[in-house]
Amino acid sequence: MTNLDPRSMIAMAGFMSAVMAVVMLFMRRHYPPSIRGVGAWAVAPLLWLVSTALFGARGFVPAWLSLVVANQLLVLGSLIYYMGTRHFLGHAFDWRFWGWVMAGSTAVFVVLTYAYPSYSMRVGFFAVLMGSIYAAQLRFMLQHGDRSFPVRLVEVVLAAHTLILAVRLISLVIGKGGSDLMEPSLFQSLYIGAYVLMVLMLSIGAVLMATDRLRTELEHLATHDSLTNTLNRRALLECCEDELERARRYGQGPAIMMVDLDNFKAVNDTRGHQHGDAVLVHFAERTRQALRRADRLGRYGGEEFLVLLPGSDSGAAQVVAERIHAALATGHALDCEVSIGLTSWTGPHETLDAMLARADAALYRAKHEGRNRTVVE
Incomplete structure:
Protein backbone atom coordinates (compact mmCIF):
# COMPACT_ATOMS: atom_id res chain seq x y z
CA MET A 1 0.00 0.00 0.00
CA HIS A 224 -53.40 -1.56 -11.54
CA ASP A 225 -55.83 0.22 -13.84
CA SER A 226 -54.10 3.29 -15.27
CA LEU A 227 -57.16 5.56 -14.97
CA THR A 228 -58.62 4.79 -11.54
CA ASN A 229 -55.48 3.37 -9.88
CA THR A 230 -57.55 0.43 -8.67
CA LEU A 231 -56.50 -3.18 -9.21
CA ASN A 232 -56.97 -4.45 -12.73
CA ARG A 233 -59.11 -7.50 -13.43
CA ARG A 234 -56.27 -10.03 -13.47
CA ALA A 235 -54.73 -8.82 -10.21
CA LEU A 236 -58.12 -8.58 -8.53
CA LEU A 237 -59.11 -12.14 -9.45
CA GLU A 238 -55.76 -13.36 -8.13
CA CYS A 239 -56.53 -11.65 -4.81
CA CYS A 240 -59.93 -13.34 -4.77
CA GLU A 241 -58.41 -16.77 -5.41
CA ASP A 242 -55.84 -16.20 -2.64
CA GLU A 243 -58.60 -15.18 -0.24
CA LEU A 244 -60.66 -18.25 -1.03
CA GLU A 245 -57.63 -20.46 -0.43
CA ARG A 246 -57.15 -18.73 2.93
CA ALA A 247 -60.84 -19.26 3.72
CA ARG A 248 -60.51 -23.01 3.12
CA ARG A 249 -57.68 -23.14 5.65
CA TYR A 250 -59.20 -20.97 8.39
CA GLY A 251 -62.95 -21.35 7.81
CA GLN A 252 -63.79 -17.67 7.48
CA GLY A 253 -64.43 -16.54 3.93
CA PRO A 254 -64.87 -13.26 2.11
CA ALA A 255 -67.76 -11.36 0.64
CA ILE A 256 -67.74 -10.03 -2.90
CA MET A 257 -69.56 -6.98 -4.25
CA MET A 258 -70.14 -6.31 -7.94
CA VAL A 259 -70.59 -2.54 -8.33
CA ASP A 260 -71.88 -0.87 -11.48
CA LEU A 261 -72.29 2.88 -12.09
CA ASP A 262 -75.90 3.59 -13.01
CA ASN A 263 -76.65 5.25 -16.36
CA PHE A 264 -72.96 5.71 -17.11
CA LYS A 265 -73.41 5.38 -20.85
CA ALA A 266 -75.70 8.39 -20.76
CA VAL A 267 -73.01 10.36 -18.91
CA ASN A 268 -70.49 9.59 -21.67
CA ASP A 269 -73.00 10.38 -24.41
CA THR A 270 -74.18 13.71 -22.96
CA ARG A 271 -71.09 15.03 -21.12
CA GLY A 272 -68.27 13.38 -23.05
CA HIS A 273 -65.76 10.66 -22.27
CA GLN A 274 -63.42 13.03 -20.43
CA HIS A 275 -66.16 13.84 -17.93
CA GLY A 276 -66.96 10.13 -17.73
CA ASP A 277 -63.33 9.38 -16.86
CA ALA A 278 -63.47 12.02 -14.11
CA VAL A 279 -66.58 10.34 -12.69
CA LEU A 280 -64.79 6.97 -12.63
CA VAL A 281 -61.80 8.46 -10.82
CA HIS A 282 -64.06 10.20 -8.31
CA PHE A 283 -66.00 6.97 -7.73
CA ALA A 284 -62.79 5.04 -7.07
CA GLU A 285 -61.49 7.65 -4.62
CA ARG A 286 -64.75 7.84 -2.66
CA THR A 287 -65.20 4.08 -2.60
CA ARG A 288 -61.66 3.51 -1.30
CA GLN A 289 -62.46 5.85 1.59
CA ALA A 290 -65.43 3.67 2.53
CA LEU A 291 -63.40 0.45 2.57
CA ARG A 292 -61.19 -1.07 5.24
CA ARG A 293 -57.43 -1.38 4.86
CA ALA A 294 -57.69 -5.11 4.02
CA ASP A 295 -60.44 -4.66 1.40
CA ARG A 296 -59.57 -4.63 -2.29
CA LEU A 297 -61.19 -2.56 -5.04
CA GLY A 298 -60.64 -3.36 -8.69
CA ARG A 299 -61.96 -2.38 -12.09
CA TYR A 300 -63.72 -5.44 -13.48
CA GLY A 301 -64.50 -3.88 -16.85
CA GLY A 302 -65.74 -0.53 -18.18
CA GLU A 303 -67.85 1.09 -15.44
CA GLU A 304 -68.11 -2.16 -13.46
CA PHE A 305 -65.98 -2.67 -10.34
CA LEU A 306 -65.43 -5.54 -7.94
CA VAL A 307 -64.89 -5.22 -4.18
CA LEU A 308 -63.29 -8.04 -2.19
CA LEU A 309 -64.08 -7.96 1.54
CA PRO A 310 -61.87 -10.52 3.36
CA GLY A 311 -63.40 -12.17 6.42
CA SER A 312 -66.80 -10.50 6.01
CA ASP A 313 -70.21 -12.11 6.22
CA SER A 314 -73.28 -10.80 4.44
CA GLY A 315 -74.26 -8.44 7.26
CA ALA A 316 -70.86 -6.79 7.51
CA ALA A 317 -70.67 -6.48 3.74
CA GLN A 318 -74.07 -4.74 3.61
CA VAL A 319 -72.77 -2.12 6.06
CA VAL A 320 -69.85 -1.45 3.69
CA ALA A 321 -72.27 -1.20 0.76
CA GLU A 322 -74.30 1.40 2.66
CA ARG A 323 -71.13 3.39 3.27
CA ILE A 324 -70.36 3.34 -0.46
CA HIS A 325 -73.84 4.61 -1.34
CA ALA A 326 -73.49 7.37 1.28
CA ALA A 327 -70.01 8.36 0.10
CA LEU A 328 -71.33 8.87 -3.42
CA ALA A 329 -74.28 11.04 -2.34
CA THR A 330 -72.49 13.97 -0.72
CA GLY A 331 -73.40 16.55 -3.36
CA HIS A 332 -70.10 16.60 -5.22
CA ALA A 333 -70.34 17.54 -8.91
CA LEU A 334 -68.96 14.13 -9.89
CA ASP A 335 -71.13 12.08 -7.52
CA CYS A 336 -72.93 9.15 -9.10
CA GLU A 337 -75.38 6.41 -8.19
CA VAL A 338 -74.39 2.75 -8.16
CA SER A 339 -76.07 -0.63 -8.12
CA ILE A 340 -74.41 -3.33 -6.01
CA GLY A 341 -74.74 -7.08 -6.19
CA LEU A 342 -73.45 -8.78 -3.04
CA THR A 343 -72.66 -12.36 -2.13
CA SER A 344 -70.66 -14.07 0.60
CA TRP A 345 -68.67 -17.25 1.07
CA THR A 346 -70.81 -20.36 1.68
CA GLY A 347 -68.22 -22.93 2.73
CA PRO A 348 -65.13 -24.92 1.74
CA HIS A 349 -66.81 -26.11 -1.46
CA GLU A 350 -67.10 -22.51 -2.71
CA THR A 351 -65.48 -21.49 -6.00
CA LEU A 352 -64.69 -18.06 -7.34
CA ASP A 353 -66.74 -18.63 -10.48
CA ALA A 354 -69.79 -19.47 -8.37
CA MET A 355 -69.37 -16.35 -6.21
CA LEU A 356 -68.92 -14.13 -9.26
CA ALA A 357 -72.02 -15.62 -10.89
CA ARG A 358 -74.13 -14.94 -7.76
CA ALA A 359 -72.78 -11.40 -7.41
CA ASP A 360 -73.51 -10.74 -11.07
CA ALA A 361 -77.05 -12.10 -10.71
CA ALA A 362 -77.58 -9.89 -7.65
CA LEU A 363 -76.31 -6.88 -9.60
CA TYR A 364 -78.75 -7.65 -12.42
CA ARG A 365 -81.60 -7.74 -9.89
CA ALA A 366 -80.50 -4.40 -8.43
CA LYS A 367 -80.60 -2.88 -11.90
CA HIS A 368 -84.00 -4.47 -12.66
CA GLU A 369 -85.52 -3.28 -9.35
CA GLY A 370 -84.74 0.38 -10.00
CA ARG A 371 -80.96 0.89 -9.57
CA ASN A 372 -79.10 2.78 -6.78
CA ARG A 373 -79.51 -0.10 -4.34
CA THR A 374 -77.82 -3.20 -2.98
CA VAL A 375 -79.17 -6.70 -3.55
CA VAL A 376 -77.84 -9.76 -1.70
CA GLU A 377 -77.73 -13.13 -3.46
Whole structure:
Protein backbone atom coordinates (compact mmCIF):
# COMPACT_ATOMS: atom_id res chain seq x y z
CA MET A 1 0.00 0.00 0.00
CA THR A 2 2.88 2.41 0.77
CA ASN A 3 4.12 2.14 -2.82
CA LEU A 4 0.82 3.27 -4.31
CA ASP A 5 1.04 6.65 -6.03
CA PRO A 6 -1.63 9.08 -4.76
CA ARG A 7 -1.98 10.53 -8.27
CA SER A 8 -2.73 7.08 -9.64
CA MET A 9 -5.39 6.49 -6.99
CA ILE A 10 -6.92 9.90 -7.69
CA ALA A 11 -6.97 9.00 -11.39
CA MET A 12 -8.76 5.77 -10.45
CA ALA A 13 -11.38 7.80 -8.60
CA GLY A 14 -11.79 9.95 -11.70
CA PHE A 15 -12.25 6.86 -13.84
CA MET A 16 -14.89 5.50 -11.45
CA SER A 17 -16.69 8.84 -11.55
CA ALA A 18 -16.65 8.90 -15.35
CA VAL A 19 -18.05 5.37 -15.64
CA MET A 20 -20.83 5.98 -13.13
CA ALA A 21 -21.69 9.34 -14.72
CA VAL A 22 -22.21 7.59 -18.06
CA VAL A 23 -24.41 4.95 -16.39
CA MET A 24 -26.52 7.56 -14.60
CA LEU A 25 -26.87 9.74 -17.70
CA PHE A 26 -28.10 6.69 -19.63
CA MET A 27 -30.62 5.99 -16.88
CA ARG A 28 -31.72 9.63 -16.86
CA ARG A 29 -32.48 9.41 -20.55
CA HIS A 30 -34.38 6.13 -20.52
CA TYR A 31 -36.05 5.98 -17.09
CA PRO A 32 -39.53 7.53 -16.66
CA PRO A 33 -39.62 11.13 -15.40
CA SER A 34 -41.64 9.99 -12.39
CA ILE A 35 -38.36 8.69 -10.95
CA ARG A 36 -36.93 12.00 -9.81
CA GLY A 37 -33.35 12.71 -8.75
CA VAL A 38 -31.59 10.62 -11.41
CA GLY A 39 -30.41 13.74 -13.25
CA ALA A 40 -28.75 15.12 -10.12
CA TRP A 41 -27.19 11.74 -9.41
CA ALA A 42 -25.71 11.86 -12.92
CA VAL A 43 -24.28 15.37 -12.44
CA ALA A 44 -22.63 14.54 -9.11
CA PRO A 45 -20.02 12.07 -10.48
CA LEU A 46 -19.28 14.49 -13.34
CA LEU A 47 -18.35 17.12 -10.77
CA TRP A 48 -16.31 14.55 -8.87
CA LEU A 49 -14.55 13.66 -12.14
CA VAL A 50 -13.49 17.27 -12.77
CA SER A 51 -12.49 17.61 -9.12
CA THR A 52 -10.23 14.55 -9.23
CA ALA A 53 -8.67 15.79 -12.48
CA LEU A 54 -7.78 19.08 -10.79
CA PHE A 55 -6.47 17.29 -7.69
CA GLY A 56 -4.32 15.06 -9.88
CA ALA A 57 -2.95 18.11 -11.72
CA ARG A 58 -1.67 19.68 -8.49
CA GLY A 59 1.74 21.21 -9.16
CA PHE A 60 0.93 21.66 -12.84
CA VAL A 61 -2.02 24.08 -12.56
CA PRO A 62 -2.51 27.18 -10.37
CA ALA A 63 -3.39 26.67 -6.72
CA TRP A 64 -6.78 28.29 -7.11
CA LEU A 65 -7.68 25.43 -9.47
CA SER A 66 -6.02 22.49 -7.72
CA LEU A 67 -6.92 23.60 -4.19
CA VAL A 68 -9.90 25.96 -4.11
CA VAL A 69 -11.91 24.86 -7.16
CA ALA A 70 -11.03 21.17 -6.76
CA ASN A 71 -12.25 21.09 -3.16
CA GLN A 72 -15.38 23.07 -3.94
CA LEU A 73 -16.32 20.85 -6.87
CA LEU A 74 -16.04 17.86 -4.55
CA VAL A 75 -18.31 19.62 -2.06
CA LEU A 76 -20.74 20.70 -4.77
CA GLY A 77 -20.90 17.17 -6.17
CA SER A 78 -21.84 15.85 -2.73
CA LEU A 79 -24.54 18.52 -2.39
CA ILE A 80 -25.92 17.68 -5.83
CA TYR A 81 -26.01 13.99 -4.84
CA TYR A 82 -27.86 14.97 -1.65
CA MET A 83 -30.28 17.04 -3.73
CA GLY A 84 -30.93 14.03 -5.98
CA THR A 85 -31.68 11.88 -2.94
CA ARG A 86 -34.16 14.41 -1.58
CA HIS A 87 -35.91 14.72 -4.95
CA PHE A 88 -35.97 10.93 -5.29
CA LEU A 89 -37.78 10.67 -1.96
CA GLY A 90 -40.18 13.49 -2.84
CA HIS A 91 -38.66 16.41 -0.92
CA ALA A 92 -37.34 19.81 -1.98
CA PHE A 93 -33.72 20.92 -1.54
CA ASP A 94 -32.97 24.21 0.22
CA TRP A 95 -30.37 25.85 -2.02
CA ARG A 96 -30.71 29.12 -0.09
CA PHE A 97 -29.02 27.58 2.94
CA TRP A 98 -26.53 25.39 1.10
CA GLY A 99 -25.73 28.21 -1.32
CA TRP A 100 -24.52 30.28 1.60
CA VAL A 101 -22.54 27.28 2.82
CA MET A 102 -20.85 27.04 -0.59
CA ALA A 103 -20.05 30.76 -0.64
CA GLY A 104 -18.66 30.70 2.88
CA SER A 105 -16.59 27.58 2.32
CA THR A 106 -15.13 29.07 -0.87
CA ALA A 107 -13.98 32.09 1.12
CA VAL A 108 -12.42 29.83 3.76
CA PHE A 109 -10.52 27.79 1.15
CA VAL A 110 -9.23 31.00 -0.46
CA VAL A 111 -8.00 32.28 2.90
CA LEU A 112 -6.36 28.95 3.83
CA THR A 113 -4.71 28.77 0.39
CA TYR A 114 -3.39 32.35 0.01
CA ALA A 115 -3.72 34.47 3.18
CA TYR A 116 -2.90 31.78 5.76
CA PRO A 117 -1.75 28.74 3.78
CA SER A 118 -2.13 25.65 5.94
CA TYR A 119 -2.53 22.09 4.69
CA SER A 120 -3.75 20.72 8.03
CA MET A 121 -6.34 23.48 8.56
CA ARG A 122 -7.55 23.16 4.99
CA VAL A 123 -7.97 19.38 5.30
CA GLY A 124 -9.59 19.76 8.72
CA PHE A 125 -12.10 22.28 7.42
CA PHE A 126 -12.85 20.06 4.42
CA ALA A 127 -13.41 17.04 6.72
CA VAL A 128 -15.85 18.99 8.89
CA LEU A 129 -17.70 20.38 5.85
CA MET A 130 -18.06 17.07 4.05
CA GLY A 131 -18.91 15.25 7.26
CA SER A 132 -21.72 17.74 7.86
CA ILE A 133 -23.14 17.16 4.37
CA TYR A 134 -22.97 13.38 4.78
CA ALA A 135 -24.54 13.61 8.24
CA ALA A 136 -27.39 15.77 6.91
CA GLN A 137 -28.12 13.30 4.12
CA LEU A 138 -27.84 10.31 6.44
CA ARG A 139 -30.27 11.90 8.89
CA PHE A 140 -32.69 12.66 6.07
CA MET A 141 -32.56 9.13 4.69
CA LEU A 142 -33.06 7.56 8.11
CA GLN A 143 -36.16 9.72 8.58
CA HIS A 144 -37.70 9.44 5.11
CA GLY A 145 -36.13 6.44 3.37
CA ASP A 146 -37.55 2.94 3.36
CA ARG A 147 -35.85 -0.25 4.53
CA SER A 148 -34.89 -1.51 1.10
CA PHE A 149 -31.37 -2.76 0.46
CA PRO A 150 -30.34 0.14 -1.87
CA VAL A 151 -31.35 2.76 0.69
CA ARG A 152 -29.58 0.91 3.50
CA LEU A 153 -26.47 0.57 1.32
CA VAL A 154 -26.24 4.33 0.77
CA GLU A 155 -26.84 4.93 4.48
CA VAL A 156 -23.98 2.57 5.39
CA VAL A 157 -21.63 4.23 2.87
CA LEU A 158 -22.46 7.70 4.21
CA ALA A 159 -21.98 6.58 7.82
CA ALA A 160 -18.70 4.83 7.00
CA HIS A 161 -17.23 7.79 5.15
CA THR A 162 -18.35 10.18 7.87
CA LEU A 163 -16.44 8.00 10.33
CA ILE A 164 -13.38 8.05 8.07
CA LEU A 165 -13.52 11.85 7.92
CA ALA A 166 -13.75 11.94 11.72
CA VAL A 167 -10.65 9.73 12.00
CA ARG A 168 -8.83 11.97 9.53
CA LEU A 169 -9.77 15.02 11.60
CA ILE A 170 -8.47 13.34 14.76
CA SER A 171 -5.22 12.45 13.00
CA LEU A 172 -4.72 16.12 12.14
CA VAL A 173 -5.32 17.15 15.74
CA ILE A 174 -2.67 14.71 17.01
CA GLY A 175 -0.22 15.70 14.26
CA LYS A 176 -0.44 12.49 12.19
CA GLY A 177 -2.27 13.86 9.18
CA GLY A 178 0.73 14.32 6.90
CA SER A 179 1.97 17.45 5.19
CA ASP A 180 0.67 17.04 1.63
CA LEU A 181 -2.02 15.08 -0.17
CA MET A 182 0.52 13.70 -2.66
CA GLU A 183 2.97 12.26 -0.15
CA PRO A 184 3.24 8.48 -0.72
CA SER A 185 2.32 7.42 2.81
CA LEU A 186 0.16 4.56 4.01
CA PHE A 187 -2.26 6.98 5.65
CA GLN A 188 -2.79 9.04 2.51
CA SER A 189 -3.22 5.89 0.44
CA LEU A 190 -5.89 4.60 2.82
CA TYR A 191 -7.70 7.93 2.80
CA ILE A 192 -7.69 8.26 -0.99
CA GLY A 193 -8.64 4.60 -1.35
CA ALA A 194 -11.66 5.20 0.90
CA TYR A 195 -12.63 8.14 -1.31
CA VAL A 196 -12.40 5.96 -4.45
CA LEU A 197 -14.61 3.35 -2.81
CA MET A 198 -17.08 6.02 -1.64
CA VAL A 199 -17.49 7.43 -5.17
CA LEU A 200 -18.17 3.96 -6.53
CA MET A 201 -20.53 2.82 -3.79
CA LEU A 202 -22.62 6.01 -3.69
CA SER A 203 -23.12 5.80 -7.44
CA ILE A 204 -23.99 2.11 -7.25
CA GLY A 205 -26.43 2.90 -4.45
CA ALA A 206 -28.11 5.53 -6.63
CA VAL A 207 -28.37 3.08 -9.53
CA LEU A 208 -29.90 0.44 -7.26
CA MET A 209 -32.39 2.88 -5.73
CA ALA A 210 -33.56 4.07 -9.16
CA THR A 211 -33.78 0.51 -10.48
CA ASP A 212 -35.73 -0.63 -7.44
CA ARG A 213 -38.17 2.26 -7.93
CA LEU A 214 -38.55 1.36 -11.63
CA ARG A 215 -39.31 -2.25 -10.71
CA THR A 216 -41.94 -1.07 -8.22
CA GLU A 217 -43.56 1.19 -10.80
CA LEU A 218 -43.62 -1.56 -13.42
CA GLU A 219 -45.20 -3.96 -10.95
CA HIS A 220 -47.79 -1.32 -10.14
CA LEU A 221 -48.57 -0.75 -13.82
CA ALA A 222 -48.92 -4.50 -14.33
CA THR A 223 -51.49 -4.86 -11.54
CA HIS A 224 -53.40 -1.56 -11.54
CA ASP A 225 -55.83 0.22 -13.84
CA SER A 226 -54.10 3.29 -15.27
CA LEU A 227 -57.16 5.56 -14.97
CA THR A 228 -58.62 4.79 -11.54
CA ASN A 229 -55.48 3.37 -9.88
CA THR A 230 -57.55 0.43 -8.67
CA LEU A 231 -56.50 -3.18 -9.21
CA ASN A 232 -56.97 -4.45 -12.73
CA ARG A 233 -59.11 -7.50 -13.43
CA ARG A 234 -56.27 -10.03 -13.47
CA ALA A 235 -54.73 -8.82 -10.21
CA LEU A 236 -58.12 -8.58 -8.53
CA LEU A 237 -59.11 -12.14 -9.45
CA GLU A 238 -55.76 -13.36 -8.13
CA CYS A 239 -56.53 -11.65 -4.81
CA CYS A 240 -59.93 -13.34 -4.77
CA GLU A 241 -58.41 -16.77 -5.41
CA ASP A 242 -55.84 -16.20 -2.64
CA GLU A 243 -58.60 -15.18 -0.24
CA LEU A 244 -60.66 -18.25 -1.03
CA GLU A 245 -57.63 -20.46 -0.43
CA ARG A 246 -57.15 -18.73 2.93
CA ALA A 247 -60.84 -19.26 3.72
CA ARG A 248 -60.51 -23.01 3.12
CA ARG A 249 -57.68 -23.14 5.65
CA TYR A 250 -59.20 -20.97 8.39
CA GLY A 251 -62.95 -21.35 7.81
CA GLN A 252 -63.79 -17.67 7.48
CA GLY A 253 -64.43 -16.54 3.93
CA PRO A 254 -64.87 -13.26 2.11
CA ALA A 255 -67.76 -11.36 0.64
CA ILE A 256 -67.74 -10.03 -2.90
CA MET A 257 -69.56 -6.98 -4.25
CA MET A 258 -70.14 -6.31 -7.94
CA VAL A 259 -70.59 -2.54 -8.33
CA ASP A 260 -71.88 -0.87 -11.48
CA LEU A 261 -72.29 2.88 -12.09
CA ASP A 262 -75.90 3.59 -13.01
CA ASN A 263 -76.65 5.25 -16.36
CA PHE A 264 -72.96 5.71 -17.11
CA LYS A 265 -73.41 5.38 -20.85
CA ALA A 266 -75.70 8.39 -20.76
CA VAL A 267 -73.01 10.36 -18.91
CA ASN A 268 -70.49 9.59 -21.67
CA ASP A 269 -73.00 10.38 -24.41
CA THR A 270 -74.18 13.71 -22.96
CA ARG A 271 -71.09 15.03 -21.12
CA GLY A 272 -68.27 13.38 -23.05
CA HIS A 273 -65.76 10.66 -22.27
CA GLN A 274 -63.42 13.03 -20.43
CA HIS A 275 -66.16 13.84 -17.93
CA GLY A 276 -66.96 10.13 -17.73
CA ASP A 277 -63.33 9.38 -16.86
CA ALA A 278 -63.47 12.02 -14.11
CA VAL A 279 -66.58 10.34 -12.69
CA LEU A 280 -64.79 6.97 -12.63
CA VAL A 281 -61.80 8.46 -10.82
CA HIS A 282 -64.06 10.20 -8.31
CA PHE A 283 -66.00 6.97 -7.73
CA ALA A 284 -62.79 5.04 -7.07
CA GLU A 285 -61.49 7.65 -4.62
CA ARG A 286 -64.75 7.84 -2.66
CA THR A 287 -65.20 4.08 -2.60
CA ARG A 288 -61.66 3.51 -1.30
CA GLN A 289 -62.46 5.85 1.59
CA ALA A 290 -65.43 3.67 2.53
CA LEU A 291 -63.40 0.45 2.57
CA ARG A 292 -61.19 -1.07 5.24
CA ARG A 293 -57.43 -1.38 4.86
CA ALA A 294 -57.69 -5.11 4.02
CA ASP A 295 -60.44 -4.66 1.40
CA ARG A 296 -59.57 -4.63 -2.29
CA LEU A 297 -61.19 -2.56 -5.04
CA GLY A 298 -60.64 -3.36 -8.69
CA ARG A 299 -61.96 -2.38 -12.09
CA TYR A 300 -63.72 -5.44 -13.48
CA GLY A 301 -64.50 -3.88 -16.85
CA GLY A 302 -65.74 -0.53 -18.18
CA GLU A 303 -67.85 1.09 -15.44
CA GLU A 304 -68.11 -2.16 -13.46
CA PHE A 305 -65.98 -2.67 -10.34
CA LEU A 306 -65.43 -5.54 -7.94
CA VAL A 307 -64.89 -5.22 -4.18
CA LEU A 308 -63.29 -8.04 -2.19
CA LEU A 309 -64.08 -7.96 1.54
CA PRO A 310 -61.87 -10.52 3.36
CA GLY A 311 -63.40 -12.17 6.42
CA SER A 312 -66.80 -10.50 6.01
CA ASP A 313 -70.21 -12.11 6.22
CA SER A 314 -73.28 -10.80 4.44
CA GLY A 315 -74.26 -8.44 7.26
CA ALA A 316 -70.86 -6.79 7.51
CA ALA A 317 -70.67 -6.48 3.74
CA GLN A 318 -74.07 -4.74 3.61
CA VAL A 319 -72.77 -2.12 6.06
CA VAL A 320 -69.85 -1.45 3.69
CA ALA A 321 -72.27 -1.20 0.76
CA GLU A 322 -74.30 1.40 2.66
CA ARG A 323 -71.13 3.39 3.27
CA ILE A 324 -70.36 3.34 -0.46
CA HIS A 325 -73.84 4.61 -1.34
CA ALA A 326 -73.49 7.37 1.28
CA ALA A 327 -70.01 8.36 0.10
CA LEU A 328 -71.33 8.87 -3.42
CA ALA A 329 -74.28 11.04 -2.34
CA THR A 330 -72.49 13.97 -0.72
CA GLY A 331 -73.40 16.55 -3.36
CA HIS A 332 -70.10 16.60 -5.22
CA ALA A 333 -70.34 17.54 -8.91
CA LEU A 334 -68.96 14.13 -9.89
CA ASP A 335 -71.13 12.08 -7.52
CA CYS A 336 -72.93 9.15 -9.10
CA GLU A 337 -75.38 6.41 -8.19
CA VAL A 338 -74.39 2.75 -8.16
CA SER A 339 -76.07 -0.63 -8.12
CA ILE A 340 -74.41 -3.33 -6.01
CA GLY A 341 -74.74 -7.08 -6.19
CA LEU A 342 -73.45 -8.78 -3.04
CA THR A 343 -72.66 -12.36 -2.13
CA SER A 344 -70.66 -14.07 0.60
CA TRP A 345 -68.67 -17.25 1.07
CA THR A 346 -70.81 -20.36 1.68
CA GLY A 347 -68.22 -22.93 2.73
CA PRO A 348 -65.13 -24.92 1.74
CA HIS A 349 -66.81 -26.11 -1.46
CA GLU A 350 -67.10 -22.51 -2.71
CA THR A 351 -65.48 -21.49 -6.00
CA LEU A 352 -64.69 -18.06 -7.34
CA ASP A 353 -66.74 -18.63 -10.48
CA ALA A 354 -69.79 -19.47 -8.37
CA MET A 355 -69.37 -16.35 -6.21
CA LEU A 356 -68.92 -14.13 -9.26
CA ALA A 357 -72.02 -15.62 -10.89
CA ARG A 358 -74.13 -14.94 -7.76
CA ALA A 359 -72.78 -11.40 -7.41
CA ASP A 360 -73.51 -10.74 -11.07
CA ALA A 361 -77.05 -12.10 -10.71
CA ALA A 362 -77.58 -9.89 -7.65
CA LEU A 363 -76.31 -6.88 -9.60
CA TYR A 364 -78.75 -7.65 -12.42
CA ARG A 365 -81.60 -7.74 -9.89
CA ALA A 366 -80.50 -4.40 -8.43
CA LYS A 367 -80.60 -2.88 -11.90
CA HIS A 368 -84.00 -4.47 -12.66
CA GLU A 369 -85.52 -3.28 -9.35
CA GLY A 370 -84.74 0.38 -10.00
CA ARG A 371 -80.96 0.89 -9.57
CA ASN A 372 -79.10 2.78 -6.78
CA ARG A 373 -79.51 -0.10 -4.34
CA THR A 374 -77.82 -3.20 -2.98
CA VAL A 375 -79.17 -6.70 -3.55
CA VAL A 376 -77.84 -9.76 -1.70
CA GLU A 377 -77.73 -13.13 -3.46
